[in-house]
Amino acid sequence: MTNLQELFGAIDxxxxxxxxxxxxxxxxxxxxxxxGAGRNLNFLLHxxxxxxxxxxxxxxITALGAADGRFRHERLETMTFPDLFADVVLSSAVLHFxxxxxxxxxxxxxxxxxxxxxxLFFCRLAxxxxxxxxxxxxxxxQFRLPDGSQRYLVDEALLMEWTEKxxxxxxxxxxxxxxxxxxxxxxxxxxxxxxxxx
Numbered sequence: 001m002t003n004l005q006e007l008f009g010a011i012d013x014x015x016x017x018x019x020x021x022x023x024x025x026x027x028x029x030x031x032x033x034x035x036g037a038g039r040n041l042n043f044l045l046h047x048x049x050x051x052x053x054x055x056x057x058x059x060x061i062t063a064l065g066a067a068d069g070r071f072r073h074e075r076l077e078t079m080t081f082p083d084l085f086a087d088v089v090l091s092s093a094v095l096h097f098x099x100x101x102x103x104x105x106x107x108x109x110x111x112x113x114x115x116x117x118x119x120l121f122f123c124r125l126a127x128x129x130x131x132x133x134x135x136x137x138x139x140x141x142q143f144r145l146p147d148g149s150q151r152y153l154v155d156e157a158l159l160m161e162w163t164e165k166x167x168x169x170x171x172x173x174x175x176x177x178x179x180x181x182x183x184x185x186x187x188x189x190x191x192x193x194x195x196x197x198x
Contacts, residue, residue, distance in 0.1 A: 010039045012092050012124055014175070014187045019043070023120055023171075024088050031086035033076055033111035034094030037063040052086065054079045077106040085114040089121050093185075096126035098152040100140055112166055117194030121168070127186035128153040129176040147182040159188050167193050 018024050030044055035053030037060045044051050054074040055061055061073045074080060076094070091111050098104035115121055128135055128143065136144040141152050156174055163170050168190040176186040 011043060012040055014124060015040055015090065015092065015122060018120070018122055018189070028087035029085070030088045030090065031081065031114050032090045032092075033114075034091060035064070035071060036060045040090060040092055052081065054081070076110040077103070079110055079114075081114050083113050084116040087116060087119050089115045089119065091121070091123040091125070093124055093126075095123065096151040096153065099142070100152070104141070104152055108162065108166075112192070115192050117192055119192045120171070121188075121190045121192065123188040123190075124185055125188070126151040126153055127159075127176060127184050128155050129174075129184050129186055130178040131181060131184045134181055145183045149183070151183075154186065159186070163188075163190055166190070169193055 024030070024044075026047065026049065029050040030041075030052070032038075032041060032051070032053035035041065035055050036057070038045070038053075041051055041053070041064075052070045053064075054072045054076065056073070056075050058073040061071050064071045072079065072081075089111055091108075095104060095107055095111075098107055112121065126145070131146070134146045135153070138144055138150065141154070141158075142150060143153050144150050159174055160170075162168075170189075171191050172187070172189045174186060174188055176184050178184045
């Protein structure tokens with residue numbers, strides 16, 4: 001019997017859902033925008049997907065052990081991968097580390113830039129949805145959460161505004177998991193409008 005932990009590792013359950021629904025399929029080029037040490041990539045790498053990524057932490061890139069240029073120590077705002085590069089862009093627990101609106105926009109636009117027309121953008125990030133009364137405002141969209149962490153928090157209105165601004169199509173309703181009044185994690189899945197070249 002297959003050891004599921006070995007096969008899937010610590011994959012985000014909502015990303016696993018996208019795999020089960022066959023929105024991410026063999027033959028697609030996957031780009032992990034903020035890949036860390038590859039928490040969400042175990043299955044994709046094991047199954048031979050064409051996987052690339054960047055992370056601002058050089059130690060994380062070293063831990064991936066890829067010396068072929070597929071994984072680079074770069075910031076999302078200034079990464080060197082070309083436009084329209086990937087069929088799928090993953091952004092898992094990354095964008096909420098933005099310091100302000102400008103950095104959030106730069107990180108998001110950098111991630112979006114590498115996605116091809118018709119491509120899938122999968123994003124998980126901290127939000128204020130469902131825990132609004134429990135947050136300590138720190139200015140702008142920075143908040144202290146009940147778990148003690150400080151994050152840049154989005155809400156539904158901002159995600160819908162960005163969906164329109166990016167010229168995207170919402171593929172799933174925005175879904176939020178509230179973790180026992182400590183934090184809220186929101187899943188935002190959109191498609192880049194347009195028909196890819198033949």
